[in-house]
Amino acid sequence: MLHLGLGSFHRAHQAVYLHRLIASGDERWVLAGGNLRPDMADTLTALAGQGGRYTLETVTPDGTRDYEWITSIRHVLPYEPSLAGLIDVGADPRTRIISFTVTEGGYYLDGRNRLDLSNAELASDLDGRTQQTVYGGVAAILRERMRRDAGPVSLLNCDNLRHNGERFRAGLLEFLERRDEPGLLDWVAAHTTCPNGMVDRITPRPSPDVAERVRLVTGRHDAVPVMGESFIQWVIEDDFCAGRPAWETVGVQMVASVQPYEEAKIRILNGTHSCIAWAGTLAGCHFIHEGLSVPAIRRMAMDYVTDDVIPCLHSPESPSPIDLAAYRDTVLARFGNAAIRDTNQRVAMDGYSKIPGFIAPTVRERLAAGQPIAGVARLPALFLAFLQRWHRDELPYAYQDQGMDPAAARAICASADPVAALCADPVLWHELAGDARLTAAVRGAFDEVHTTFAGALHG
Known part of the structure; x- marks a missing residue:
């Protein structure tokens, strides 16, 4: 090999x-x-x-x-x-x-x-x-x-x-x-x-x-x-x-097919990892396990998986071969491993690839089924707040993102309505860009993020 x-x-x-x-x-x-x-x-x-x-x-x-x-x-x-x-x-x-x-x-x-x-x-x-x-x-x-x-x-x-x-x-x-x-x-x-x-x-x-x-x-x-x-x-x-x-x-x-395993891993583990890294950075944490110990961050991660991801991956018509609730709990236990000392900087990188890859599929499927997206909407809201801190040069570390056009990202942050600008970005959302339901959900989640991390955010 x-x-x-x-x-x-x-x-x-x-x-x-x-x-x-x-x-x-x-x-x-x-x-x-x-x-x-x-x-x-x-x-x-x-x-x-x-x-x-x-x-x-x-x-x-x-x-x-x-x-x-x-x-x-x-x-x-x-x-x-x-x-x-x-x-x-x-x-x-x-x-x-x-x-x-x-x-x-x-x-x-x-x-x-x-x-x-x-x-x-x-x-x-x-x-x-x-x-x-x-x-x-x-x-x-x-x-x-x-x-x-x-x-x-x-x-x-x-x-x-x-x-x-x-x-x-x-x-x-x-x-x-x-x-x-x-x-x-x-x-x-x-x-x-x-x-x-x-x-x-x-x-x-x-x-x-x-x-x-x-x-x-x-x-x-x-x-x-x-x-x-x-x-x-x-x-x-x-x-x-x-x-x-x-x-x-x-x-x-x-x-024969890796699909159910990769969907569970990408949406539950990778999506939750990003959620904790962005939120943990906003809360002033350095490591993933520190962010997970913040009750509000743990609740965001749990609600994202329980309310929105699991219903997408398992239904009576299309059952998953994986016990998704048990997998969720195992993932959170792994993220809580203080000895790993995994940094927010490592996990937070490449958000411009992670939004369309890890998060948008759940948004797309929930909206197509006429279901609410409050849980998953918190993740792009967290990313926007994180991006705004990057824009103001207030992140405690260098942010790396191969998929990001820095000028376009700064334009989103400098917009009169950053939520609408983020939700209209076709790089992040493809055919969902500008969807009124997406914008409304992320706007509500963004207000919640500001309330939750009021001590760390401004602007």
Whole structure:
């Protein structure tokens, strides 16, 4: 397997599953990995210096810590603009799976699931000047794989985008169409599959105290440890064209359709996570667990899921295979894990992708059924209040958002009616933009947010 993106999440999730498979005696698969961008050079250098090995610290909700030496990454490829190392490994016939971790904004898709051609990074890749997006990087690997006649390969998404395999495949094929590469387009259509998948493990950015705990407990001076919660889940559609590891023997759920699992995870876990991060920031909290301990924030999270999300995901006509109330409670217990120390800054990022991806589907379905949306409307209201603080340069941290046009966001905040401006934004709401029912619900929720966080908000 070649993985693109050797960040903390991959090393606390997919690499762990493969490590456990190898530890069980199945040594047929190992990982190679590297990055499409130069932004983790120090991590890659340190990881290569340790032969790809590192320590995983896991923490239970009651604070019990465990340490595991992960050895499944056998080849760490240094970054270079040409991506020569990644291309060589990806085009090797022995490589049967190319996987990648992409943020929501990293797909560069518009509201019609077409490529957003206004994005400068994507435009640069389309022009052939760079290979910095997932489409440009994967296309370069597959181009060489086709030239070498290296055989079929599965392309595996490991991220939070809904229907991620399908949407990545559509984006990749459009990318190749726009680059006028009909030969490669036909080869990709015939020699690749793109299974949908759902991943889950809270993995905060490691702080220096993780390495110190690792040293004290294990005696190892690990330059690149990672830490995560004890909970871990991976659900994958079993659609691989060149073989796959026997993941089902180490706890991966191999299914015919990932949809009910991803809908529950995206709407309940990811949506609630964003709710707590935006609200917690407004309340002056630094960590997710601190925000969840504020009664008003916990109530907002509970009402969002109970009142609006669960009715969308479960009905007598279309029952969910998941106990959604129990899943909600498990999610909140995980968010309350004080030992994780997950920051609002990490979770709050990319709101311009999270509103349409995590939140708008519930709004759309509730309105289509003629049902109220008071619970879910609090989330865009929280995001607007959060965005206004960003606009006034009052956030306690730097806000990162790949999908945001800063000028358009500032125009919303500076509008005479920011609620109406937010609800009219087609980037956030697509066909719902300007819907009077949406605007009315968010306006009521925005007033509630101002009342709740009166000490932290103004304007």
